[in-house]
Amino acid sequence: MKALIINGSPRQKGNTSIALTEIAKQLEKLGIESEIVWIGNKPVRGCIACNTCKDNPGACVFDDDVCNGISAKMNSSDALIVGSPVYWGQPNGDGMHFIR
Numbered sequence: 001m002k003a004l005i006i007n008g009s010p011r012q013k014g015n016t017s018i019a020l021t022e023i024a025k026q027l028e029k030l031g032i033e034s035e036i037v038w039i040g041n042k043p044v045r046g047c048i049a050c051n052t053c054k055d056n057p058g059a060c061v062f063d064d065d066v067c068n069g070i071s072a073k074m075n076s077s078d079a080l081i082v083g084s085p086v087y088w089g090q091p092n093g094d095g096m097h098f099i100r
């Protein structure tokens with residue numbers, strides 16, 4: 001059992017990181033392996049509805065951001081946990097890309 005934990009905050013070592021690290025520690029106690037991946041603070045491309053990913057599941061036509069790398073990690077994980085700071089009452093914009 002492996003959990004992929006995505007830190008959607010633009011701040012690598014901020015509050016979201018602290019909360020997710022605690023979750024990872026608790027999972028470890030339960031014998032569940034996890035990996036925390038930070039999405040970084042560079043732009044994440046939005047979907048342009050080109051449908052490329054329909055023929056090639058998990059692969060985005062844009063390959064200049066973190067999405068394809070994270071998508072591959074999702075495919076080899078059993079569980080997904082997404083952490084995000086609250087910006088104006090909702091998850092931050094780039095973090096939203098990973099909430100599905």
Ligand SMILES: Cc1cc2nc3c(=O)[nH]c(=O)nc-3n(C[C@H](O)[C@H](O)[C@H](O)COP(=O)(O)O)c2cc1C
Binds near residue numbers: 015
């Ligand atoms: C632009 C912006 C908007 C925010 N909006 C909210 C909000 O609506 N509600 C709230 O409780 N906190 C809000 N916050 C505070 C952050 O959610 C909070 O500081 C969070 O812990 C930051 O996470 P981080 O340290 O991982 O970046 C906002 C912060 C920023 C920068």
